[in-house]
Amino acid sequence: MILLDEARWPAHGRLWGHLVSDTDLNELHRFAARVGVPARGFDHDHYDYPAERRASLMASGATFVDSRDLLRRLQASGLRVRPHERTPQxxxxxxxxxxxxxxxxxxxxxxxxxxxxxxxxxxxxxxxxxxxxxxxxxxxxxxxxxxxxxxxxxxxxxxxxxxxxxxxxxxxxxxxxxxxxxxxxxxxxxxxxxxxxxxxxxxxxxxxxxxxxxxxxxxxxxTARGRYDVYARDVREEYAHLDERHIDTISK
The missing domain is CATH 1.10.3210 (Hypothetical protein af1432)
Known part of the structure; x- marks a missing residue:
């Protein structure tokens, strides 16, 4: 199931929330691609979404939950990436x-x-x-x-x-x-x-x-699946001049 919480984290003059799957990351990536959430918004185990998109995301199938329930369900799914497992700044x-x-x-x-x-x-x-x-x-x-x-x-x-x-x-x-x-x-x-x-x-x-x-x-x-997915996204951006077949060769 695709879940989102209240957008309450300020950055770049906007409020942001979390968009997650409590099933698997493939489901999350497919949903994000379908509704136009940018790939750069993916952060290891969630996508960041701006507050103004909440209604459209829910209309597309995302379910609103409070932040504590979202975190609990993310942890229970095994998809949570701990801070020490994440790509550093x-x-x-x-x-x-x-x-x-x-x-x-x-x-x-x-x-x-x-x-x-x-x-x-x-x-x-x-x-x-x-x-x-x-x-x-x-x-x-x-x-x-x-x-x-x-x-x-x-x-x-x-x-x-x-x-x-x-x-x-x-x-x-x-x-x-x-x-x-x-x-x-x-x-x-x-x-x-x-x-x-x-x-x-x-x-x-x-x-x-x-x-x-x-x-x-x-x-x-x-590494953790979410960190690998960040890597795969970044490799695709870095080698955007190549076709997908060559990128897959590089990233595996």
Whole structure:
């Protein structure tokens, strides 16, 4: 069943409420698409809707409930995404990344800021600072602490123009050009190699470092369904210049 609560949360000069399903997210997405609720309004387990749309949404089949009942039914459905499971705000991710860098290269702060500028480019919707922060968290869980893996993580999407394969090669070239003064030639080669492993996430048998980086880069596939749906939406926006078949290949 599609549910909505009172629109009472102010933002952007309007009042907003929550639109949810107590059955599954597919039902919610279908309803939102049918009634014209923008995809950008989806936030992990609900869509935000403006107060002036309440009557039309109810006329289209949504049922009004109070906020406590909506939350209770959302939790009972198993679709509730807890705060710690959600995609962080970009500003939060940026501060976490600045702190993480101090463990990797505290004397190379100019490089940190250059990379963070790249990861913050306005055309990025998924492959931004939040993705990098999530990847590094996944490496923590895997116990993948080797510096060359961490360097590869920072560089793996440093160049991002929406051209799969070309971007990874360009990112590897950037790593080679940038890290020569910080790492040994062998380490630079390994960082570049690892970056290029993320083209297809198919490390060779026995390539433990490549496996760690590939698994961490794809960690979003193992998150809560609502967070995955945010990811899928953002990938579609980021690769809007491609047809749906190619986007599905990228996002799975």
């Amino acid at each position: 970009r500003s939060v991710a940026m501060e976490r990344l600045r702190a993480r860098w101090l463990q990797l290269a505290p004397d190379a702060l100019a490089l940190r800021e250059d990379l963070l500028t790249r990861w913050s480019e306005p055309h990025r919707r998924y492959h931004d600072a939040r993705h990098l922060a999530h990847l590094l968290d996944a490496l923590d869980l895997l116990g993948a602490d080797e510096p060359v893996i961490r360097w590869a993580a920072w560089f793996h999407d440093a160049v991002h123009t929406g051209r799969a394969g070309e971007d990874e090669h360009a990112s590897a070239a950037l790593a080679r050009a940038t890290l020569a003064s910080l790492l040994s030639p062998a380490e630079v080669d390994e960082v570049a190699r690892l970056v290029e492993v993320t083209i297809d996430h198919a490390p060779a048998p026995g390539d433990v470092r490549g496996a760690y980086l590939s698994d961490a880069d794809l960690a979003i596939l193992g």
